Amino acid sequence: xxxxxNNTAASKKExxxxxxxxxxxxxxxxxLAMIGLVILILMFILxxxxxxxxxxxxxxxxxxxxDWTRARQFPSxxxxxxxxxxxxxxxxxxxxxxxxxxxxxxxxxGIGVTAGVILGSTAGFYGGLADNIIMRITDIxxxxxxxxxxxxxxxxxxxxxxxxxxxxxxxxxxxxARIVKAQVLTxxxxxxxxxxxxxxxxxxxxxxxxxxxxxxxPIIVESTMGVAGGILSAAGLSFIGIGIQxxxxxxxxxxxxxxxxxxxxxxxMTLFPGLFIAMLIFSLNMMGDGLRDAFDPRLRGANxxxxxxxxxxxxxxxxxAGEAN
Numbered sequence: 232x233x234x235x236x237n238n239t240a241a242s243k244k245e246x247x248x249x250x251x252x253x254x255x256x257x258x259x260x261x262x263l264a265m266i267g268l269v270i271l272i273l274m275f276i277l278x279x280x281x282x283x284x285x286x287x288x289x290x291x292x293x294x295x296x297x298d299w300t301r302a303r304q305f306p307s308x309x310x311x312x313x314x315x316x317x318x319x320x321x322x323x324x325x326x327x328x329x330x331x332x333x334x335x336x337x338x339x340x341g342i343g344v345t346a347g348v349i350l351g352s353t354a355g356f357y358g359g360l361a362d363n364i365i366m367r368i369t370d371i372x373x374x375x376x377x378x379x380x381x382x383x384x385x386x387x388x389x390x391x392x393x394x395x396x397x398x399x400x401x402x403x404x405x406x407x408a409r410i411v412k413a414q415v416l417t418x419x420x421x422x423x424x425x426x427x428x429x430x431x432x433x434x435x436x437x438x439x440x441x442x443x444x445x446x447x448x449p450i451i452v453e454s455t456m457g458v459a460g461g462i463l464s465a466a467g468l469s470f471i472g473i474g475i476q477x478x479x480x481x482x483x484x485x486x487x488x489x490x491x492x493x494x495x496x497x498x499x500m501t502l503f504p505g506l507f508i509a510m511l512i513f514s515l516n517m518m519g520d521g522l523r524d525a526f527d528p529r530l531r532g533a534n535x536x537x538x539x540x541x542x543x544x545x546x547x548x549x550x551x552a553g554e555a556n
Contacts, residue, residue, distance in 0.1 A: 257525040264521020270514035274507075278329040285323030294327040294480045295319060303497050313499040315485075316492060321499065324480035325507055331481045332462050332511060335396060339461030340454050342400025347407025348450070352438050354408070355415030366412075369405035377402040377460075378467060385473055395474055399464045403457055410453055414446035448526035452519055459515035466508055482508050 258264055277284075285293025298318035306313045312321035354365040372380065377399070384398035418424065419442055427441050466483030468474030475481040477488065482504045489500030 254525045258521050261521040261524060263517040264524075267514035267517030267521065270510055271518065274329055274333065274511055274514070277326050278333055281323075281326040281330060284326045285320065292327070292478075294324045295478045296323075303492065303500070305497075306499055312503045315488065315500055316497075321485075321503055324485060325482070325503060328480040328482045328485065328504070329507070331392075331475065331479065332466070332508075335399070335465040336458035336462040336515075338396045339400045339403060339465070340457045342397065343403030343407050343457060343461075344450065344454055346400075346404045348411050348443065350404070351408040351411025352415050352443060355412040356419055356434065356438055356442070362412075365408065369408050372402070372405045378464060381464060381468060382473060385468065390473055390476075392475055395465060395468060399461055399468075402464070403461065407450070407453065407457070410449055411443075411446060414449060415442055418442050418445050452523045452526065455515055455519040455522055459512045459519070462508070462515075463512055 282293070285296075287293050288296055296319060298314075300318065301310070301314050302316055302318040304310055304314045304318075310320050310322065312325065315321055315324070350365050350369070354362040375383075380402045381395075381398040384401060385394055388394040388398065415438075419437075424437060424441050427437055432441070465474060466481070466486070469476070469481045469483030470487045472487065475484055477484060485504040486501055486508075489497070489504065492500055
């Protein structure tokens with residue numbers, strides 16, 4: 232009997248491993264997704280080595296070391312990205328700012344996914360009154376733009392790093408709740424769920440052991456896109472003055488400071504923070520597209536078929552135009 236159980240566990244583990252390997256193979260075939268993955272890894276490395284790139288001096292953080300004699304210097308060998316209006320090294324501030332941006336993105340998604348999974352699975356599994364209450368609340372939240380909802384929450388809770396994460400995370404909950412509910416409605420009436428129910432599995436076990444594991448693909452894809460959205464929202468809040476402010480080196484706040492000196496010709500003060508925000512958002516969006524194609528290769532085939540049909544249609548129109556002439 233024990234040998235049979237061991238064989239079953241081994242077969243499940245092998246199947247799970249083979250599925251992960253197939254997903255990884257399909258993901259690697261997407262060059263843009265791999266470029267996005269490389270950029271994201273480099274961003275993590277930059278965040279990890281920030282203390283070595285800009286060590287503290289006499290208790291003063293490396294990103295806040297000021298030297299008025301070197302203010303607003305352009306990129307050079309000594310200062311790779313130049314200096315800002317207070318003489319602080321922009322590369323050091325960007326390296327430390329990578330920590331804030333990555334922390335924002337992943338914490339915000341963690342809040343949105345955790346609450347969204349609980350609410351969406353409850354609404355989809357039980358339906359009825361629970362579904363109506365949860366979905367009406369999400370409809371109210373969706374009726375407000377995410378950035379305005381985040382501004383309102385920050386104004387109520389205070390302008391603090393944790394409060395900003397909570398504000399943007401709450402704004403992200405409705406999207407995840409709707410995705411999870413749609414997936415639960417698709418999965419909950421399938422045969423394996425009915426078999427588990429007939430064996431006496433509780434509702435909690437049905438949801439978290441049998442239904443949600445089969446809904447993870449779209450949640451993972453949406454989470455990857457959500458990290459990019461969370462980073463962009465946090466940067467936007469800092470840019471307009473209600474997010475993280477100086478002297479903390481958040482990329483949106485650096486953009487806001489640098490724009491005051493753009494007309495004076497100090498382009499480097501806005502170029503590099505904006506470039507790093509764009510690169511990070513690009514990498515996460517490309518990874519999200521790659522994960523979507525890897526988890527559901529039919530989407531990739533459908534996109535290829537559409538492109539092929541459009542090309543054939545254009546060729547046919549050219550032939551008809553030539554025959555008419």
